[in-house]
Amino acid sequence: MADDPRRYTVTINIAAPGTPLLGNDGKPNGETSLPGHMWFSLSDGADGNPDRSYGFAPIESGSITGRGQISADDQHYAESYYQRTIEITKEQYDKLYEFAETARTGNEKYMSLNYNGLNNSCVDFVYKGLSHAGLHAGLDIWKDSARDMFNKRANDFEGHMKPVNNVDSIRSIPAPFPDSELNREVQGKMPSRNFKQWLLTEHNIDDNVKGMYAKLESDLGTQINEKGAGKWRNAMLAETTYACIERGINADKIAHMGINEDKNSFYVIADNKRDFVSVDAIAAAKVNPEERLLEANQLYLQMGQQLEQKDLDRQRQIAQQQEHNSGMKIT
Incomplete structure (x- = not known):
C-alpha cells in the first residue's frame, strides 16, 4: 500500500473581545464578541476537502453556564487575534477529529458538554482536544505559576480563563515537524473594543x-x-x-x-x-x-509595595530588638 501523500494540520484560533461576528450568511451581523473565543480547525490536505472547525460555546448565546454545543466557528468570527497552524501526524489528526466529532454528536465520552465560563469553556475544549492528540503546552519558568507548571508536567494544563491570555501557551506547544513549511503563526491586531471588552483584555x-x-x-x-x-x-x-x-x-x-x-x-x-x-x-x-482604572491600578500596586516595605521594616526592628536583648549580633 502506498504511503499517504496527504499532510495534516491543526490551526488554533484565538479571537479577542470586540471581534466582529458573522451571521449564518457569512456577513457581519453588527455584533461583536464580549469575552473572545478559542477554537481549532483541522485540514487533511486533500484537494476539495474543506477545513473542519470546532468550537465550544453555550447554546444560549452570552450565558456563563448552561448546556453547550460544538459549532464550526471559522464561520462565526470575522478574524483571529492570534492563529497558529501546526503540521501534525495522521494519528494526531485522527485523535483530534475523534475528540471533536464525539463532542459534536452530544457524546460526553471525553468532556462534559455543560458549559461553564470558569472551568469548562471554549478554552478547556481546545486544550482537552490537543491533549487527547498528544499536543501539550511547554513549560515557561518565567511566566508559569506553580499550579500551571504542575499541571503542565502532568499533561493536565487546560489554559487560562480568558482566550487572549493563551497566546504564549499555544505558542509553546512543540511542533511534531519543526521544520515544516506548513507551520505558521499570524498575530493580528486587537480589534476596536468597548469599555467592558477593554477591561477583559487589559493584562x-x-x-x-x-x-x-x-x-x-x-x-x-x-x-x-x-x-x-x-x-x-x-x-x-x-x-x-x-x-x-x-x-x-x-x-x-x-x-x-x-x-x-x-x-x-x-x-x-x-x-x-x-x-x-x-x-x-x-x-x-x-x-x-x-x-482612571490604570491610575487606580498604579495606586494599588504602590500601596502594596509600601505595605511590604513596612512589614520588612517591622521585622527588622523586631530582629534588632531581639539582638539587643540577647546580646547576640545578627548577620
Missing part, C-alpha cells in the same frame, strides 16, 4: 482592581442606570474604584453602596462602619474610565 490591571470595579458594577452600576446616568456609568464606576482603593477598602469588605438622595454623589461603606468614601458624581462623569 496590566491587577485582578483585585478588576474585582473592585466588578463589585461596584453589580450594584452601584445598576443604580446609576436607573437614575438615567448610564452614559457616564463607566467613568463614575472607575472614579469610585479609585476612591475605594485610595481609602484601602477591599471589594470583599464593602457593606453598603448607593447614590445620595441629592443624586450628586455616591457612597461606599466598609463593613467596619468606619471606612467610607463619597464621590462627586459630576466630577466623576468627566474622567476617562480607562485612564
